[in-house]
Amino acid sequence: MGDRDQYKNRVELLQGTLDMLILQTLQWGPQHGYGIVQALRLQSGDMLQVETGSLYPALHRLERQGWVQSDWKQSESKQRARYYRITAKGKKQLASDLGRWERIVEAIGSVMYVEPKESES
């Protein structure tokens, strides 16, 4: 049970960000779960290793929310796989996620790099 809670917590902690990352990845074209993991790892220079325990719940949830759709297709290596594709709704969500993300980065940035003021007035 301990393991399970650990996974669940991670899903929730990463939820907003992971969604954004997945949607961003799918912007370049339909992709299967394994492909998304690889893409994220490559893009982030091996910094982001997405747990499958977070990825698959996230994908299934995104599908239910209507932000992605899935189809079964053959991969280049003749492997039958489930391909996820971003929807118009998903694209809108991505834009708003991105906007929020930028504001948070900016806000955190202004906190972290604040320059001491000259006077107290």
Add this chain to the structure above:
Amino acid sequence: MKWFSDFGSQRRERELQEEINAHLQMAIVDRVERGETAESARQAAEREFGNIPLVQDVTREMWGRGWLEQPGRDIRYALRQLRKSPGFTITATAMLTVAICANSTVFSWIDGTMLRPIPGARDTGSLVSLQRGERSFSPTPPFSYLDYRDLREQNHTFAGMLAYKSNWITVTGGAQSERIYVGNVSANFFNVLGVKPLLGRFFLPEEETRPDAVPYVVLGYSLWKTRYAGDPEIVGKAIEIARHPVTVIGVAPEGFTGAAPGLRDDAWLTLNPLGTNEYRLTHRSGGAVWLIVLGSLRPGVSRDQAAQDVDTQMHHIVAAYPDDHLGDNRITLDPMWRSPFGANGYMAATLPVLLDFAAVVLLLTCANVATLTLVRFVSRRRELAIRQSLGANRMQLVRQMVLEGVVLSIVAGAVALVLTSWTSKTFAWFFPANSIPLILNGSMDVKVVIGIAVFSLLAGLLCGAVPAWRSSHAPAIEVLKAESASVSGGTHNRKLLSGLVVAQIALSLPLLLCSGLFLQTLRNLAHANPGFEQNHILTATVGLNIAGYSDDEQRVIRHKILDRVSALPGVKVASLTDWIPMTLSHKGEDAYPDGYVPHPHESLQVYHAEVGPRYFESLHIPILEGREFTPDDDEKAPRVLIVDQTAARRYWPGQDPMGKKLRVWGIPFTVVGVAKNSTHMFMNESPVPMVYMSFFQLGDETTVQVKTEGNPANLAPAVEDAIHEIDTQLPVFDVRPMRESTQMASIFAVMQSALAGMFACIGLVLAITGIYGVVAYRTHMRAQEIGIRMALGASRRDVFRLVLLQGSWLTGIGLALGLAFALGLTRFIARMLFGIGANDPVTVASVVILLGGMSLIACYFPARRAMQRNPVTAIREL
């Protein structure tokens, strides 16, 4: 259902397995390409993937249970939230239950009376009742048989037109004679109403006016069940009505009680069963106007078209027989829910107003519950903000909060449903013992259940949606920031809260004002002088007519009754009459005063009653001129008349009415006296000319009227015994004090003031608790600010004034709005008031002072609490 979801989840389960397999397969292929051995690649891929069953498990949780899952979760969440604050939940549910029950109860009464005017009829929506002449609240039957027949045959807009007239009669020929209400009906009566016989048949066209040696009768279901034990072989058997043999030809189905809304017919005869109605069937005036007519509109015909049509036909009839149709002959049509024949005329004038009151109570309750909900949401705003920042969109939040309101109101609706099944039957309580075959009561059918559902849903939406939308509007970031910025839940919420309190005060003021006016009306009615003595009078009806005694027998028996009852100890005066005032009944007839030229369309109808010698003396009605009737005013003497002041002034203005002649039923009467005006139907009636005729000349049914020395009720057994000493078979009914009979005239005032009073009490409590709650809450929220003010030197009195002022402002605005609202509304009830103006300044002032005073008291407690608080703790607490 189960099967489907299993099927779906099996497929998804398989796909998930396949998806994971594909993932692993691709990872292995990649590793093998990079030069690993197949075996180590598989192990590495599996290690990298992690715990497969666990991944499946958490993924599966995302599927949910399809369409059922989301609302299910919302409802569970709502229930959990409501459980967390039982005080709120119980209070809100109780208030909503009372409000919904008030509405559904009044609605069940409307449903049982106005909306089901003729139980058992096929389509009461297409039925209309015809009124001739001046529109009246309680008209007398308006048509003669010949006029009715002409209209029936010549109209182009009715699928059918029936006529009836109901009267008491006695079923004899058993151990016990029994009084029943029997309708004389046209042959098409059942056909037009769409009623099919349970047994046997109904009347044939040729039987409509034909007298029969052994007349035919159709029994009502309950008479058949009770008196004849539901005998399945009853058709064709002979029974006895008014000591005449009649043959049963059919039994009406269960529930059908005739065509007069609210009144119960027990059996039906044709129009001339014994041949005694010959005159009434061959004349158009002079006592031949006796039928109530209902019509069933043809499909696609509007009421207006039909009214125009019959009005035109009536014009032709009037043109052909002008002498029989003096006065006003315009025809108006009423749908059955407000038909003036039967009880619905009265119901339509009373019940909708009560439903309006109940609706105001519901609105008021919603405002109150919304206040509570809003306060709760404001204190939950952090939770809501967190959920919003976790990705819940506003619509979801609103939905969830509305759901809480809906859950509350559904529970309240369910409780109200149970309560209403009982309260709907309380309608009959309003009617005192009387001589009318009333079958009025509320009903609890599917319409009421739908009504309750609508009321609850409305309440739920009003209670939940407004505060929910408001609360969810607050930007999440703002709320999550330091508490202090939004201590009182933001300006928007504060405004909404104030608005709700103002609304509650504004809504309760009209309720209080109306109930104040109704209560005073009731008091005025109780103390009003109807113009006759009713305290020491006992009346008893002896059904000589309806039991079939001949005229000669009746004459003898009446004199015997007078002699015996007069001789009883405790009896001051005994007299005879065939009418008791203020019992919702009257007899009307067209009268033609000699030498009087009516205005065009002037109604010539007068009320009449046949009264015996010493009638006026025993009722203390002064004879202003001339004399009372004497025993000599009998059949052999010339017909005489006593008129009241209204009749005298109307027909002979500025002249002496004594000796003047008046023609009724074509018979000339001579005026021998003028009586002072007294009340006929209601205290607030507009006076109709009244003529009294001599009982010994034209008396109809015999009612003994006794003036007693002590309590009239004590004399009832003695009077009844004295009558039975003459003949044990004499049917004696309705033996009761006059005071009790005349209560019928104020039942509607009682109904109105009882309900309005109840509603006003609820309104007052709601408004007071509402303003108390909001002021207390806001004071609580401002505790820190108040603490700072006090720390900075504000005195306790300043704080007290601050809080009180805030409450007074709200009260003041509420009172001002409520007053405007109330004064606009009271003119709608002006017609129902008696002895008091619709905007009576004293009542208005008292109500405003009461509501204002109670509100200030409600504000006083939070103000005192704020004043007594220690400023240091107040500051520290937050």
